[in-house]
Amino acid sequence: MTQLFRNSLPQEKVTSAPLLPVPLSFERNWLHDLESRLDKGGPWGDWRLSRLAVQGEQSGLVTSFDELQCMKHLSGLSPLPHQLDTAHKVLFEMSGRAILADEVGLGKTIEAGLVLKEYLVRGLVSKVLILVPASLVLQWVRELNTKFGISAVAQKKAYSWGNDIVVASMDTAKRDPHKEMLLSQEYDMLIIDEAHKLKNKKSTNYLFVQQLRKKYCLLLTATPVQNDLGELFNLITLLKPGQLGNQGDFATNFVVDKRQPKNEGKLRGELSKVMIRNRRGEGPVNFTKRKVRNIPLTLSAEEKALYDGVTAFVKEQYQEAGGNLSSMLSLVTLQREVCSSRDAVFVTLVNLIKKLPADSPKRERMMGLLQTIRTVKTNTKAEKTMELIREMNEKVIVFTEYRATQEYLLQYFREHGLQCVTYSGGMNRGKKDWMMDLFRGRAQVMIATEAGGEGINLQFCHHMINFDLPWNPMRVEQRIGRVHRLGQENDVVIYNLSTEGTIEEHILHLLHEKINMFEMVIGGLDVILERFEQKGSLEKSLYKIVLEAGSDEELRSGLDTIGDSLSELTHAKLDDSGVPK
Amino acid sequence: MLTPTEVRKQVMDYLEATECTILESSPLHVTVKLSPRADRMLTDRPYYWGFVERTGVDPETLSFSFVFDPQKYDELAAQAAAPAARPRGGASRPAGAGAPPGLAGAADAEAAAEPLGAAQAPGAALPPGVSAAPEDSILARYFGIVPALPRLGPGMIRREDVTYGSKRLRQIWSAARDEGRCLQLFEDPGLRQRTTLFSAAYEPWLAVCYKVEMTCDLKREELHFIAVSLTSGLIVPDFEARLAGKELTPRLPENIHVQPFELGITDGANRLEGYLTSKLALLDYTWAEEARERLGLELSIVDIYYAELLKEPEEEKRLAILEQYNRRRQETSWQYEPQIAVSAVTYGLFHLRST
Numbered sequence: 035m036t037q038l039f040r041n042s043l044p045q046e047k048v049t050s051a052p053l054l055p056v057p058l059s060f061e062r063n064w065l066h067d068l069e070s071r072l073d074k075g076g077p078w079g080d081w082r083l084s085r086l087a088v089q090g091e092q093s094g095l096v097t098s099f100d101e102l103q104c105m106k107h108l109s110g111l112s113p114l115p116h117q118l119d120t121a122h123k124v125l126f127e128m129s130g131r132a133i134l135a136d137e138v139g140l141g142k143t144i145e146a147g148l149v150l151k152e153y154l155v156r157g158l159v160s161k162v163l164i165l166v167p168a169s170l171v172l173q174w175v176r177e178l179n180t181k182f183g184i185s186a187v188a189q190k191k192a193y194s195w196g197n198d199i200v201v202a203s204m205d206t207a208k209r210d211p212h213k214e215m216l217l218s219q220e221y222d223m224l225i226i227d228e229a230h231k232l233k234n235k236k237s238t239n240y241l242f243v244q245q246l247r248k249k250y251c252l253l254l255t256a257t258p259v260q261n262d263l264g265e266l267f268n269l270i271t272l273l274k275p276g277q278l279g280n281q282g283d284f285a286t287n288f289v290v291d292k293r294q295p296k297n298e299g300k301l302r303g304e305l306s307k308v309m310i311r312n313r314r315g316e317g318p319v320n321f322t323k324r325k326v327r328n329i330p331l332t333l334s335a336e337e338k339a340l341y342d343g344v345t346a347f348v349k350e351q352y353q354e355a356g357g358n359l360s361s362m363l364s365l366v367t368l369q370r371e372v373c374s375s376r377d378a379v380f381v382t383l384v385n386l387i388k389k390l391p392a393d394s395p396k397r398e399r400m401m402g403l404l405q406t407i408r409t410v411k412t413n414t415k416a417e418k419t420m421e422l423i424r425e426m427n428e429k430v431i432v433f434t435e436y437r438a439t440q441e442y443l444l445q446y447f448r449e450h451g452l453q454c455v456t457y458s459g460g461m462n463r464g465k466k467d468w469m470m471d472l473f474r475g476r477a478q479v480m481i482a483t484e485a486g487g488e489g490i491n492l493q494f495c496h497h498m499i500n501f502d503l504p505w506n507p508m509r510v511e512q513r514i515g516r517v518h519r520l521g522q523e524n525d526v527v528i529y530n531l532s533t534e535g536t537i538e539e540h541i542l543h544l545l546h547e548k549i550n551m552f553e554m555v556i557g558g559l560d561v562i563l564e565r566f567e568q569k570g571s572l573e574k575s576l577y578k579i580v581l582e583a584g585s586d587e588e589l590r591s592g593l594d595t596i597g598d599s600l601s602e603l604t605h606a607k608l609d610d611s612g613v614p615k
Numbered sequence: 616m617l618t619p620t621e622v623r624k625q626v627m628d629y630l631e632a633t634e635c636t637i638l639e640s641s642p643l644h645v646t647v648k649l650s651p652r653a654d655r656m657l658t659d660r661p662y663y664w665g666f667v668e669r670t671g672v673d674p675e676t677l678s679f680s681f682v683f684d685p686q687k688y689d690e691l692a693a694q695a696a697a698p699a700a701r702p703r704g705g706a707s708r709p710a711g712a713g714a715p716p717g718l719a720g721a722a723d724a725e726a727a728a729e730p731l732g733a734a735q736a737p738g739a740a741l742p743p744g745v746s747a748a749p750e751d752s753i754l755a756r757y758f759g760i761v762p763a764l765p766r767l768g769p770g771m772i773r774r775e776d777v778t779y780g781s782k783r784l785r786q787i788w789s790a791a792r793d794e795g796r797c798l799q800l801f802e803d804p805g806l807r808q809r810t811t812l813f814s815a816a817y818e819p820w821l822a823v824c825y826k827v828e829m830t831c832d833l834k835r836e837e838l839h840f841i842a843v844s845l846t847s848g849l850i851v852p853d854f855e856a857r858l859a860g861k862e863l864t865p866r867l868p869e870n871i872h873v874q875p876f877e878l879g880i881t882d883g884a885n886r887l888e889g890y891l892t893s894k895l896a897l898l899d900y901t902w903a904e905e906a907r908e909r910l911g912l913e914l915s916i917v918d919i920y921y922a923e924l925l926k927e928p929e930e931e932k933r934l935a936i937l938e939q940y941n942r943r944r945q946e947t948s949w950q951y952e953p954q955i956a957v958s959a960v961t962y963g964l965f966h967l968r969s970t
Contacts, residue, residue: 054900054955055900056829056900056903057954058954058956059954059955060888060957060958062884064797064959067796068797068880068962068963068964069880071799072964078797078800078865079795079797080794080795081798081800081865082632083792083795084795084798085628086628086629087788087796087961088960090625090787090789090792091788091824092838093616095836095838097835097836097837099902106616107780109781129951130832131950156833156834157834157836158830158832171759174759179759185782186759187758188759190757247942247946249946249949250950275917275920275921275943276919276920279919279920280923464757
């Protein structure tokens, strides 16, 4: 209801009325208003409107300290039970300072929106700052406005900060001159999305947030623990200094080594005072199924010749370079690209040639490969994709790793009369939004080169085709997460294209059979990977195996070793609070 | 929480009080052409009104269809649209694509004859009005959302769902507050005073509708409509009951006289505040005690934490920590410290016939 009064950071002692155990203040501007109107003989208000105003106040009156009011004010929204529970807990048990750490796709934004709405309705909050990654600013603004009727604005110009409820990117906010301006303000509520970026207490983000003056504070993150418990400690200390004691206390009480907690029950108890983590597969939240179709394809003779040519070339170069991995990255890329499209190989190859000195012997070798590319006239995968799209006759998102493949597919689909749009990391915010809108409306196909990590929600589509696969399981999960999320009403069908007798076949085997990642709905992949990668990046390990394997047999056994250690980690279960056991 | 019927009553009261022209009205909706006064308050067009003031042209106010029960309204509209849609379906091909012109024309004519149905036909595919618009415009792509601008021009009537919690209803209440805040009213004596020779004595009352906000990290509110007689100093706690059944008018009625004030306005206000304070003193203050306990606990956590850090030997670092410590302490008090703030929603002088 109408904001009559905003308590601000206390500067000095308020004089208290002797009768009450609580400081009492009367606002008296009305008296001057009445006196001046008596002097001037008016103007006087309308009695009917006056009664209406009182009825309005009456209907919005917060009559109880401990009942959620906001649902009365939200007509178009029906939050899930765990979201309402969360809002309730944040308000009445955590007094408005909390880490919302639900797993991806459970609606943290909705929870934060509910909490914010409740405080606004109660008139406890009017000045709000919401800091999010740049790519999410507009989405937050839109959701707050349409779902919650909260007039939030995106920060665009310096004067935008003057608005009551501002959504801005962290990177902008922490820089001067914005920083100075924000630090001189006091915020009734601060919300930070993707708060795991605050885990390092020396970072500018951390110091900035620490300095902001705030009453209530919500930190949103899906991965409260990424590397070690110290980061969790930092996050909580930012929210409520001292909640877990000093760094030293914390270390002696709860930490064995940086990834291994002790006194887990007690730690969980402490965490539950400041952090709420809802998990998939718990409670009444039902996700639809993921159906995986692996589509084996046989390369045409020309494509096979190209693949073999590139593979042989890559191996040779690796041996020549004496097994130096870092200089070989672009060569591995070459081998991955050859499984995607000839266009992708072509671009990389040409770029490599340009970098070579004119008299390099490699040059001829590579020109030879270019000649081979020329013989390839068809793309087996593209043809199959076309066939799949025709069969399903519904909206579908096609993911590829390579821009050149994306371009090729766009042209190929258009020639065959499909309405399609592209989506890639290099596009600016506006264009990304526009592409999403087009896909939602007119286009049947979206060809995307990145899952965008944050912020694209495509619940209206439930088919996805992995034209080629990233070698990093986290990125595969991000792709799936775009369509398989809260609000998806259909089972999600995932098509994986893989060409027989190529590296792709092995990678798919690893991802699907060994870590069962396509069907794994219970989250925690991130934690598994973190622990695996203690020994070094998964992608690098894969590269090494691929380059060093002399035969198919060796390749398989190398990948199997990796697969086995990953699946072991998968079976080592995770506990409830997001702290790895 | 108000039902659609109650919301309708509130909106209709406002529209009538501001002399808007009701074009069409049903239990589920009202179509209205705003009065200039209401248009200024509701449509957020300061530039347009500035233009009108400067040039003196006749203002063209906007029209709206406020729908109070969108679900029922849409159902009815769909039913009304159904007979119009049938002939098109029967032709089993897209309308206009080679359909006999007579048939398509007839369908259109039928649809046009049913204004409600015609207006709603496209609405079936899209979410109604407001929610569809923001996603589409280029500005919305830049700002995330832009307030739905009124489509201007005669005959353009924008539909808007007005339910409890909607921005429009909040706006109407806030407009009502702006225009109805400060009052001077007289009891209407009706015909009685016309026929008698004696002037009737009227007693002046200073009345205030107070909003009491009890705040800690949570909040509770109360409204108190109380009045004090400026002649006798008598306080009436539930002034609304006293006013019930009385006709009030802003004009001084004939043949009456207002008794002289014994109390000034400020004295009256003091008495009202004194009375309210003593009344508030009778409330249960467990909430405040609990809040102070929470505050104490939080502060002790902060104190212990920083006590350790403040042992820092390096002076510069220690000062930075000290500053952080003080800030955190302040924030905590700000969050939990219980307090009560009282403000006035409406207020004014009421002149009532002495009894």
